[in-house]
Amino acid sequence: MICCPFSHSPFINHSDMERKKIDKTRPVTYYLSLTDEQLNFLSSNEGGINRMQCFRRLLHHTATADTTYTKRGISKPLMQGQTCVSALELSKEWNCNRKTVIRFLKQLEQLGIVTIKTDCLTTIMDMRCIAAWKHEGETVYTCLLYTSPSPRDGLLSRM
Numbered sequence: 824m825i826c827c828p829f830s831h832s833p834f835i836n837h838s839d840m841e842r843k844k845i846d847k848t849r850p851v852t853y854y855l856s857l858t859d860e861q862l863n864f865l866s867s868n869e870g871g872i873n874r875m876q877c878f879r880r881l882l883h884h885t886a887t888a889d890t891t892y893t894k895r896g897i898s899k900p901l902m903q904g905q906t907c908v909s910a911l912e913l914s915k916e917w918n919c920n921r922k923t924v925i926r927f928l929k930q931l932e933q934l935g936i937v938t939i940k941t942d943c944l945t946t947i948m949d950m951r952c953i954a955a956w957k958h959e960g961e962t963v964y965t966c967l968l969y970t971s972p973s974p975r976d977g978l979l980s981r982m
Contacts, residue, residue: 850958851887851956851957851958852956852957852958853882853953853955853956854953854954854955854956854957855952855953855954856952856953856954857936857952858935860934861934861935861936861952864930864934865878865936870923870926870927871919871923872917872919872923872927874927876917877913877917877927878931878936880913880916880917881906881908881913881937881948881950882950882953884906884907884908885904885905885906885950885953886901886902886903886904886905886906887903887956887958888903889901889902889903892907892945892947894944894945895944897944899944899945899947901947904949904950904953905947905948905949905950906947906948906950907945907946907947907948908946908948909946910924910925910928910946928948935951936950936951936952937949937950937951937952938951
């Protein structure tokens with residue numbers, strides 16, 4: 824397993840979400856926990872997309888604090904470490920078709936990098952690979968959705 828910091832300067836970019844703006848002059852550093860298999864998958868550019876770039880952009884959508892996502896007048900809680908972004912939004916952002924996005928997200932789920940929960944209105948992803956993050960130079964947040972790998976199943980365990 825590889826645990827590495829991954830930095831960028833994000834803000835939650837959902838038109839219907841209460842925004843938790845992060846100071847862009849002070850980058851966020853993600854601490855990711857990835858197996859060799861997961862890292863090899865992300866490093867490959869098969870399927871017509873740059874997987875690592877798409878994964879990085881997916882991280883940009885991840886909530887760094889508990890918030891509420893509202894769509895069509897219905898509110899859903901979004902916990903830190905989760906993201907709620909549609910395949911259509913991602914296809915526009917990643918400049919590829921929606922089926923490519925869906926296939927990529929399913930592969931991320933099969934590898935244990937994310938867990939996807941879908942209902943009739945939203946798709947919420949738990950970013951299982953985020954162990955913690957730091958922003959504003961000093962404060963460290965431990966992701967409530969992450970626990971260390973379980974030797975029993977070889978995958979990341981969840982609370």
